[in-house]
Amino acid sequence: MTRSEADALLALRLGIDRAGRTPIATQIAEQLTSRIASGVLVAGNRLPSTSDVADHLEVNVHTVRAAYAQLAADGVIAMQRGSRALVLGFDANAARTSRTGIPTFTIGVMVPHFSDYYAEFLQAVAQSAEVEGWLPIICQTRQYEAGTVARYVDQMASRGVDGLIALHFETPDDAETTAALAMAADHLPLVFVDSAPLEFGHQIMVDRVAGALEATKHLLDHGHRRVAFISTPIGWSSRSQLRQGYLQALEEAGLEPDVELEIAAGDMSLDAGAKAASSLMLLDNPPEAIFCAGDILALGALQHLQDMRVSVPEDVSVMGYGELPFSSLAGPPLSSSRLPARELGELAVANLRDAIDGRSRTHIAPIQTSLVARRSCGCR
Amino acid sequence: MTRSEADALLALRLGIDRAGRTPIATQIAEQLTSRIASGVLVAGNRLPSTSDVADHLEVNVHTVRAAYAQLAADGVIAMQRGSRALVLGFDANAARTSRTGIPTFTIGVMVPHFSDYYAEFLQAVAQSAEVEGWLPIICQTRQYEAGTVARYVDQMASRGVDGLIALHFETPDDAETTAALAMAADHLPLVFVDSAPLEFGHQIMVDRVAGALEATKHLLDHGHRRVAFISTPIGWSSRSQLRQGYLQALEEAGLEPDVELEIAAGDMSLDAGAKAASSLMLLDNPPEAIFCAGDILALGALQHLQDMRVSVPEDVSVMGYGELPFSSLAGPPLSSSRLPARELGELAVANLRDAIDGRSRTHIAPIQTSLVARRSCGCR
The missing domain is CATH 3.40.50.2300 (Response regulator)
Known part of the structure; x- marks a missing residue:
């Protein structure tokens, strides 16, 4: 192993639990999947050799080979004779398929950015999710920047979230972001709140x-x-x-x-x-x-x-x-x-509950805003 | 099974993946652990009978018994002859022990509440975490309310987060919250930012x-x-x-x-x-x-x-x-x-990196604030 190979292996920060109930090969495969989903390993990278990983983790080389075989079967890496395994990239659909049916009781929540504007909504989502026993993972998407959305969707899928809520997705002209969300909608229940009208996912509209x-x-x-x-x-x-x-x-x-x-x-x-x-x-x-x-x-x-x-x-x-x-x-x-942010947050969770249970939402009338007149318009 | 027993079972919303690599008993045990950590099941509740769960999930009753045996070994339930299993409550230390060594590349971030005040900090944390390939789970703790903190700590531990960052923990007089955090610090790397001085965890202080x-x-x-x-x-x-x-x-x-x-x-x-x-x-x-x-x-x-x-x-x-x-x-x-919120966010992640790697932080001088004079004080 060269110095740079050793550094690359250390940077992956792999660990194992010998006493754990999850097979060690699966532990290794899951960690590498997570590193690929989060972009630490990207398409075109080479994985460390199975024997180097085996030495590093002090496990049998056959165990590491079994982990790599799982990853190859999932389509995230390609095995090549005479070369180290090639990273192909994360496939959210494949990852989701491999976990179908096991709820994790976590949900993803995407907002354009963190701000007071979203505080009341996020608070309502967190409280309603608590009642369901769901842990919300809140992501700020940099105004739904394509790369950020795609990476979060992959990360969520690799951790098997049960569904996604997206607030104020506003740029349907951005084909790349829309494609990432449409792909997510193929395998994950998805609820859009006060967002661009789309042909997938549940929609909660504001008038x-x-x-x-x-x-x-x-x-x-x-x-x-x-x-x-x-x-x-x-x-x-x-x-x-x-x-x-x-x-x-x-x-x-x-x-x-x-x-x-x-x-x-x-x-x-x-x-x-x-x-x-x-x-x-x-x-x-x-x-x-x-x-x-x-x-x-x-x-x-x-x-x-x-x-x-x-x-x-x-x-x-x-x-x-x-x-x-x-x-x-x-x-x-x-x-x-x-904007009735509290109501929108509660509706988002109720809708996601329905989407996860495979129920289609009965038609919801668009939510109304209410005018608050202060001094800047000439009132008072 | 009575009607109310059936409802209670359905409310658990268990699922399994027959083709998955994780043993089915472990899948069931993990989901029940998660339901206990999130407070959907609390101490004193009775689990559904193993045969009811087996019928519901269409698996062998021995598989469900194996799942319950795992939970009993973890100390989260007690088996009682002639009665349904009793929920004892979640033990974060036990849960952590059962996962030691497998990184999940997720971190928990606790803030008092969601607001603009924390937006810049959370953004910096999210960006620095991205570089590490970590997915941050952001929790608003209702100003570090004891029950909320304890539940989040349990939920994070049950999902095996690699470490925790806490911003503006301010109420060390609240013995219950401090105890929940101290318990977390026993098994999880913990970084406090601009918080009350404590005798555990890494500290990033503001002057x-x-x-x-x-x-x-x-x-x-x-x-x-x-x-x-x-x-x-x-x-x-x-x-x-x-x-x-x-x-x-x-x-x-x-x-x-x-x-x-x-x-x-x-x-x-x-x-x-x-x-x-x-x-x-x-x-x-x-x-x-x-x-x-x-x-x-x-x-x-x-x-x-x-x-x-x-x-x-x-x-x-x-x-x-x-x-x-x-x-x-x-x-x-x-x-x-x-407050240099960006710098604090970056330092928090760097410190957590060190804490996870078992390094103690070299002394950091307190971070300085800078005065911004506008009209309200009489300037300009």
């Missing part, structure tokens, strides 16, 4: 059109006629749904939409909100009110307006969407639409 | 005394002489540490501490901050400045002062501690001390 309609109408009721819309990024399903509500409110008020007043945020951040507000205020005929498709965008807009010494709501009204816990503390307190 | 000293000095440098202190709740280690820094700053400025100006928050919430600020402002001689031992307390104080039409910083200056992402958006923007 975004009605929420945007109510928010825009509220700004119009304050007497504003030039109401701008800062939307979620292009390609997001929430963009077209919220836009539909916005346009409907204008139509009901007998107003022509002005394309100048619609602007898509580059991403969901304070900076993107500030930048969009800046573009709107530089128009020859700036808006009297701005409806923002997310509180984070609205808070960014507020900050920019404050920096530019534009008074809110005196000079321009601002309305958010999807209330953040701290929106009430902004200067001025931000008006927004509240 | 709270220096942070409070700097914050209080900053308020004194603005010319204030009556500086109040809203501390974390009584019994929290952060209370005495931050208080030490506060008192040191007064002493260095040649000021006598005034007991009227010190007040302990009832908990860490906006309401508690508002209530404490209200008490302070009702004093015959109210403070000129308030140092709050947490941004959530400071934001609550700001809200109360705004409601009472007390101008910040004109009438009274406010300073937080442990910056929240949205503190910069408060009205007025909140001055605070920033």
